[in-house]
Amino acid sequence: MEEKKMTFEQALARLEEIVALLEKGDAPLDQSLELYEEGAALVRRCNSALEQAERRVTILMKDQEGTVTEQVFDAGALDEA
DSSP: OOGGGOOHHHHHHHHHHHHHHHHHOOSOHHHHHHHHHHHHHHHHHHHHHHHHHHHHOEEEEEOTTSOEEEEEOOHHHHHHO
């Protein structure tokens, strides 16, 4: 499957396959390098997708009066909690 048409889940699954193949250690050097390069590209793609998703996530909060307000997700606030 062409990398540009992969969903996040497909890219992650392919990355897991690549890691398993490299961990086995029985691939020839040239193939191992190709797998590594493909894996590195998939890592960048997955990280980019996660960063985009994080920017889009919002949290709906109710205030004391019961009014629902939308707030931008702050991953740093979760780390501090």
